[in-house]
Amino acid sequence: MPTPQKESQVEDIKSRLSRCTIAIATGYQGMSASNMTDLRARLRELGIEYRVIKNTLALRAAAELGKDGVERVLQGPTAIAYGYGDATEAAKGLNGYITTSRLPLVIHGAVMDAQILTSEQVVNLAMLPPRDEILSRLLGQMQAPISGLVTVLSAPLRSLVTVLQRASEQGGGAPAAAAAEEQPAAESADAPASEADAAAEDATAAEPVAEAVDTTDEESSEETADAPEPDEASESEEPA
Secondary structure (H helix, E strand, O other), X not given: OOOHHHHHHHHHHHHHHHHOOEEEEEEOOOXXXXXXXXXXXXXXXXXXXXXXXXXXXXXXXHHHHOOOOHHHOOOOOEEEEEEOOOHHHHHHHHHHHHHHHOXXXXXXXXXXXXXXXXXXXXXHHHXXXXXXXXXXXXXXXXXXXXXXXXXXXXXXXXXXXXXXXXXXXXXXXXXXXHHHHHHHHHHHHHHHHHHHHHHHHHHHHHHHHHHHHHHHHHHHHHHHHHOOOOOHHHHHHOOO
16 A cells, blocks of 8 residues: 555656656666756756656556656656756756766656657757747748738739829820920911911902003093094095
């Protein structure tokens, strides 16, 4: 029968497993007490708890939570690093400490939500950018097609605006062009009128000459009518 102490330990492990975003199982053989103290202090600064557990109690806690496959990461004496924030930050913190300290700390695997990660997957997780950066990149990739679609859709509108602006600019010079076109037309219209006036003046000037010719003809006719006809008697008196 489990002792109250063991029951308390199981409940403690259950509480941490249910609250954490990732639980990384490590083998701590060969580490001194001072090394463990330094490791806990480093990880605590990152919001990570590092606890030595008993495998049997951890398996029982995992079974009660419905987490299967946990036995694959519990190998020999085990200590678990509980991360409560970004899972990548916990992996980075633990893997970074191993790399810089060169201590005999081994990563056996991890439990992340309902997934069981191998040691290689935990190291790969440590190489990923932070969660916020990943989301920012993903959002940028999602927005890129939308920006392209907006550009494609706005292209006809920009073309229409350009055409309207050019039409407006050309419309400002239209009255002057129309006036320039109307001026030769007006001059052409005035030319026939001037020619007609000149013809009328010529006709008026010709009228006195015609009247003078008519008067001379009439006077000549009257003189011819007034001249005396030859006397028949005079003609008979001429000698034979």
